[in-house]
Amino acid sequence: SAVISQKPSRDICQRGTSLTIQCQVDSQVTMMFWYRQQPGQSLTLIATANQGSEATYESGFVIDKFPISRPNLTFSTLTVSNMSPEDSSIYLCSVVIGTGELFDEQFFGPGTRLTVL
Amino acid sequence: QKEVEQNSGPLSVPEGAIASLNCTYSDRGSQSFFWYRQYSGKSPELIMFIYSNGDKEDGRFTAQLNKASQYVSLLIRDSQPSDSATYLCAVNEAGANNLFFGTGTRLTVIP
Numbered sequence: 001s002a003v004i005s006q007k008p009s010r011d012i013c014q015r016g017t018s019l020t021i022q023c024q025v026d027s028q029v030t031m032m033f034w035y036r037q038q039p040g041q042s043l044t045l046i047a048t049a050n051q052g053s054e055a056t057y058e059s060g061f062v063i064d065k066f067p068i069s070r071p072n073l074t075f076s077t078l079t080v081s082n083m084s085p086e087d088s089s090i091y092l093c094s095v096v097i098g099t100g101e102l103f104d105e106q107f108f109g110p111g112t113r114l115t116v117l
Numbered sequence: 118q119k120e121v122e123q124n125s126g127p128l129s130v131p132e133g134a135i136a137s138l139n140c141t142y143s144d145r146g147s148q149s150f151f152w153y154r155q156y157s158g159k160s161p162e163l164i165m166f167i168y169s170n171g172d173k174e175d176g177r178f179t180a181q182l183n184k185a186s187q188y189v190s191l192l193i194r195d196s197q198p199s200d201s202a203t204y205l206c207a208v209n210e211a212g213a214n215n216l217f218f219g220t221g222t223r224l225t226v227i228p
Contacts, residue, residue: 043161043218106151108160110160
């Protein structure tokens, strides 16, 4: 497994501002993802954070709104830009650990609880 | 659009009973299937994975996979109040590591 930390753990922000969330892993990992979990909902994949290149975004998510950085194999940031109350959610980073078998295991960070007023 | 469907519940079972959680998926190319447990206010925790048809047992948990029917389930034997949580079914995107999650089934084990 991997130890994943996120900062901040929670924040309350004003409409129109931006927040950058950090994700730190205790070991080098190839694949990192960012998910969103809106209140009472399941997880939705925002993007794959690619080291050394632009992130790969899922349908409905764009780089201008959710810019992502991945400067090395242990760290990534997600910025939620020009926030609105609809962005209130838990944001989770996850990493994939190879098992040497058909599948890889994916582990989640503790999440960042964002409230936008 | 990959779809993963679960009964949202809530599912209530008495302590000691078997809890049965079900999940269907739309992508026939999916190869790996995961069950996560999520306690309220916490992040998801991987509890089971399966990628071959049939049953896989791990302690009180049994995962069942039927690729022909595009169906995966999780059985929890001797349910305990500490099993009360939301259980998320996740399916990988064929050829990738992306996971698609169901909406989760909220399980309550009644003492």
